[in-house]
Amino acid sequence: MTREEALHALGLEISVSPADIEHALLDKVAQLEQRVNGAPSEALKDKYRRQLADIEEARAVLVGGPTAGGLSQTMIADLPLAQAAYTRSTGGGPAANLGIALKPGQTIAGRYELHEQIGAGGMGAVFSAFDRNRDKDIAIKVLLPQMLTSPNARERFLREARVASEMSHPNIATVFDVQKDGAYCFLTMELLNGQNLRTYLKNLKGLRKEMAVDDALRIADQVCQALAYAHEKTVHRDIKPENIWLTDDGKAKVMDFGIALLTSSTHALETMMSAGTPYYMAPEQLAGLGGVDGRADQYAVAVMLYEMLSGQVPTGRIDSLKRVRKDVPSAVSDAVDKALSQKPANRYTSMKEFREALFMSRLSASAKNFKLIGAVAGGLALVGILVGTFPAWRGVLPDRGAEASAKQEAARLQGEVKSVLKLVDTQRREVKDAVSAASRDAERIEGQIRSAKSAEERATLQASLLEAREKGALASEVEKRLREQLEGTNGLPAIEGGISAAETALKSGHADEANSKFNAALVTLNQIRAIPEEVKKQLLDSRSKLLAQVDGKWSMSGCDSPATFTVKDSMLMQYWPSAGLAEEKIVQVAANTITTVVVTPAAQRGKLFRYTPAGSRLDVEDVAGSRRQSLKKCG
Structure with a gap:
């Protein structure tokens, strides 16, 4: 397999970054593992296993070397709209083989009712859940039991997680508690709406648009503030776009404090190098040196900011940002260069100092503009006139801030629409599979009834047959309703047409129009997603009335x-x-x-x-x- 063939297998362009390759590999493997696990026949399972083998070959071509002999160090992929209900294993098997046997509807620790799995990764799975004590929906991150087999690792994680739960900052995802229930260690935290920075960057790249300098600096500013606060207690050690959450109301939140400590430094290096994700790690971390401090997080933020503004992760000998992109202020470029120094001693002494250096550009720009106005206008008097009359002509100028916000919202909505569309497609296939599975179960039980050797055995099988038929009836009703909705006037063709029109509007610079169309698509898609629950509720209501x-x-x-x-x-x-x-x-x-x-x-x-x-x-x-x-x- 050539590199071009490997990229084609993943649906990637030739100029893709290593980080994008890693994420495409994980997504593809996740989808195929889920299909293997849910395939109704051995023939179909074999088909998906062959596809997994092809992806492994593509991985070897694009990344090189065999799969790491341990778990990936990549953090839990905290995408609320993540497709894969899976956990990566070294052998490529489903999550259940690794020891996470939790399912929606289950209650853990006597108070947390699991709703659905909303994400998964190399270290565990993420569920939305209802906390009976708090009377609110939360998120639960359940760690793989084998990540905590060492008493020292378990104690280190629990200690760091408790530190995270004690932190209170608007730009840090709130961790309520860390608990154990049997073999499971898990974090309870706020349930966030939005997307992570990685998804946002991929959406911008798909639109072939650059991130606005102000947007990148706004995110960096909030991350720096969060880390400056956190460094009074701990060091994050794994800052990267996957661990920065962008909420619907415009906040950036840092996530996953303490989880990077679960593996030894040597093992972390091996697994991260193999997975292709050492790019955000400071040199002293990669070398496995002790005494890592906040300057390692500073290095990671600089890598992330460089990527946001250039579209590339800085590796090897790099050009300064001001050479790569002309609208990046020199102060920002110089600050990033210093924070990317190979030796910690050559970086800024603190995250606060790094942040101040980044935003010197704004102060300098303000001073220059003030001097220019003074020179051209002949003094402060004219400045006063301009300020006094500003409201009168302000509306004539384009509102750059509003335009940037609209584009940012459009990119966010585009990512959400694509994710929900995938969920609907997965939902449709799962319901179809459920109908087939119920039918096969009924046929199998009917055969067993015919060969039953006693009346008692026959009666027991008849009860099982009725249960299988009831499940089949429910699945068939859901499938019927989904099919009617998807094939109706406002069904899938209309939805995809609306999405295409929104993307065209966005590429043409009409962000507000794109937002309107994306939102309309989301409303319809979420109505379709709600059909199974609506059908279940209707049947349960009917069942309850009859039983009453x-x-x-x-x-x-x-x-x-x-x-x-x-x-x-x-x-x-x-x-x-x-x-x-x-x-x-x-x-x-x-x-x-x-x-x-x-x-x-x-x-x-x-x-x-x-x-x-x-x-x-x-x-x-x-x-x-x-x-x-x-x-x-x-x-």
Whole structure:
């Protein structure tokens, strides 16, 4: 495989940066691992495994060398709209093989209800969750158990994570707590909306646009302020675009304090070099030297700022920013050059000093403009006139700040639209697979029923068959609703047309128009994403109403000693004064019937009964024996 073929396999251009190659490789592997894990047949699994082998070959061509013999040092990819519900392993297997067996709907530590997996990476997985104690949605980062097998590593991580939880700064992602639940160590933190800096840079690159100098400096300013505050307590050690979150309201937030300490320096060097991500690490970190301090973070911020303004990660002998891009102020270029010094002693002594050097350009520009106005206007009097009349002619000039903000918002929305579009496509395939899986399960169970050797075995299998059919009915209804929406007037073709029109508007400089079209696409896409939950809710409501009709007191004749029927979770509990307690598991709830299988008494275990509520009457049918009886409502 040639380099051009490898890049084509990843959908990348020839001039792509090493960092983009790394992210494309991780994304592609994640997608294929997920497909392998969810493939309904061995033939399909083999197809995806072959594609994984092709990507591994592309990785060898583009990066070189075999996959690292340990976990990637890359931080958890904190994209709320990340596609891959996976965790990278050294062997390429699914996350479950690595020990993260948590699933949506599960509760951990007795208070955190997991909603959905929203990201994954080399060190664990990220879930959105509901905190019962706080009564709010949060994010939970669950670390791979094998990252913490060493007592020293575990203690070091817990100590640093607690330091992170004690930090309170508007530009640092809030960590509420660090906890353990069995084999899992996890962080609880605020659930953020927006995207990380890496995604934003990739979107700009896709539009072939440069980041505005003011935008880059605004982000750098907030990151510097956050790190200046943090350096009073700790050093981050892994500053890079993936760990800078850009919120919807324009804030930059630094994430993942302390996680870089989970591996030894030697192992970190090996894995990061292999993965292609040493670019943001200071030379003293790469050398594995002790005593790393805040100047290592300073170096990383300088690399990041250079990348934001030039589009390239500085490697080897580099040109100063002012030579690469003419509109970069000299003060900014000089400050970045100094912060990129190979020796820590040659950098700024603190993050505060680095920040002040970066923003000297603005002070210098203000002073120069003031002198120029004074010289041309003949003194301060004219300056006063200009200031006094400014509101009158201000509207004639283009609002550069608003224009830049609109473009930034458009880039953010474009990234979000693309991510949600992928989610919808994944959702559609998963629902289709669920329908097929339910059908296969039903066929398999039907075959087992035909070859069952006893009546009890047959009855148990019939209960399983009803459960499989109920799952299939739910999946089929969801698939039907999705298909109707996606193929309708406002379906996928219309959505993709709107996205294309938005991208055209953005390339033409009409950012406001692009934002309007991107937002319209998002509204429709999110409505489609909500369909499965809507269908489930409708079916659950219908199910609850039917089950509620069974709750109460019933009798075969008079109401002197009625039986009490109670529905609890998936069980129908019956107490008969003459016979005692009977427990039946609810295996199917259809349009107007409820089917159960007897759990107790043991003599009737496995028998199927079908209940049909009809107002004050409850018809009961022994499914196998075809015996029917009507109960009368009492009370």
